[in-house]
Structures are given as C-alpha cells and as structure tokens.
Amino acid sequence: MSTTTTTTTTTTSGFEAPKGNKDRTFGARFETKDLISFDENTVYGDWRDEFHKNGCVIIKNVISPERAKYYADKQIQWLKNFELGFDENDPSTWTADHLPISFKGGMYFAYASTHEKMAWEARTEPKVVEIFEKLWGTKELICSFDGMNISMPNRKDLNWSPWPHCDQNPERKGMQAVQGLLNYAPNGPNDGGLMLMRGSAKLFNEFFAHKRDSADHEDAPPPELKYMDLFLFSEKDIKWFEERGCEMIKCNMEPGDFVLWDSRTMHYARLPEGNQIRHVQYICMTPRAFANDEALEAKKKCFENWIGTTHWPHCNIRPTEDKPMRNGKICPKYRSEPFEKPELTEQVLRLAGVKSY
C-alpha cells in the first residue's frame, strides 16, 4: 500500500505539540471496576438482556431503510467531494489514488470527517440516543468524535489480514465504555463488517491475569502503549477465548440496524468480498458524569477545531490531529473543516460536551 497515516507534530488547534502518548491523552484515567453497577439479576425484557449476557447485541431497525440510504448516499458524496476521480459505479476507481486516506482500507478519521453534518445527524438520531440513554440510565450523555467506515469490496491494492483487538486498555477494568455502529447498507456474510468475539468482555480480567502470569508475558504491551486504548490479540489468544465458550461471530445486518459492544470485547472489521460497499458510522456515548474537567476541556477544543477523538467519550481523550499522509507527504486534499458543517443545536453542543445539561 503506498499511502499511510502517520503522526506529525504540527498542530493548529492550541493543543500542545504531541511528544508521547501520555502528552497526547487528556483526562487519562485507569479505573479498576465498572463505572456503573448493573444488577446481574435484572430482567429488562429488551436488547439489554442479551447485551449484559454476551457483551454485545444487534438492535434492529434503529433508523428506517430510507434514512440509511440517505446516509450511504451522503458518504459517497463525501468521497466524491475530494475530486480524486472516485466513481461508486466504476470499481477501477476503487483504489487509494482515487480515495481520501483511510485506516485499514475504509475507516475515515482525518479531513474533519468526524464532524461532518452527516456524522452529527447520525449521532442525534432519536433512536440512537435512546439506546445509550437506556443502556446507561441517564439522558445526560456525551459522545465521542469517532469515524466512519466506507469500504469498497475486492480492492486489489490492499494487503489485509484480521487484526483482532479490543479498545480498552488492559489496565482499565470493568465496564467503562460501550461502542456502537450504525449500519447503512445491506451487510450479509460476504459483505465484510464487524467480527465480534461474543462473550469475551466478561473474561477480560481473567485473560489479562493469565497473560501476566503465563509464559506469554513477553507478548504484553510495551509501557508506551499504556495510554493507547488498544490491545492486539494473537492466534493463541483467540484460542484461549474459544476454549472458554466464546465464539467469533460476523454481525450480519440490514440497513438501519445498530450493533453495540462492550469495549472489552475482542473485535475487528473484515473487508467486504461481495459487490456491496460497506457503509457505517461508529457512535459511542457515555454519561457526562463520567468525564472530568480536563476531558471536557479537551473535547471542547476538539469540537471547536473539528478534530476527532477515539471512540472514548469521557476519558483518555486523544485528539486525532495526525495529518493524512499520501506517498510520504501531507495529502494535498488535507482539510481541517468539514465540507458540510453540522447545525450547532443545543443537543449537538451537549453531546459534544461543550454545554452542560
């Protein structure tokens, strides 16, 4: 692959120039237990029962198929706005040269994409917000400024292999964040998408205790990764979970469906192999009460400068200031504002953490 995303030290937003992972992380915290206690005996009579049992759940029909198509069309238009010759009907243009710079063949975080109007419209879809309100038992939520995924099937210019990981640092224990994605296109067995190790969230502590105590300890993440909420699993790790009853599942979804997963869950995104382009918006919300002033201040700066974050809404805020790199240089299409800015409604400002409830 000739194009990659790398880090530069140039900032435009008033953040300190990044020196290391610690300096790039605002509101860093490493809790050791659930931030909210859920009574294991509660029966909710809805998707929450499956979520609390398995650490993940697919929720059907969160938006209508028509609304999902609106978002898929918006995403295509966003790719075309770069004027790199991308044509959704011509697979010969489904290459890096004709597309903005992405991560893992389809995840977009740069170019202020995380603040495009379509991203904020998705975050404020009434039933999307309702999912997180129900989950956390509060209406006072903040959301992450996370990316979207637009993956073309059968790309010849990508070398890809599965990258099972979890997005919660092993030093943090308990249920801290619950990630989600809103799906816009038909997503069957050949259409790539989210792979989840069902049941792995509950084994998080046991797994990392075993990792520390076993001969595997040399695989432990290096200390500089402490502030990165990422742990990559090996083949051997996958087996460890499978031997304990977990199952790697492919989330098949229809347009308008939503999937939620506890951030301790092992997962990765598979590239599509059929004919269908994959269209997804990653969405994550947690209670505002989880955030401290440093995290809220960092979110405000991110929002005011159209900078993204990881999926964590309330802590370990890592502004994604890395500029998209194309053939060793900053992509000529680099931009620091959305093509279409969001409407700054009360709800948007509150979810962004800029305004209090």
Ligand SMILES: [Fe+2]
């Ligand atoms: Fe992830």
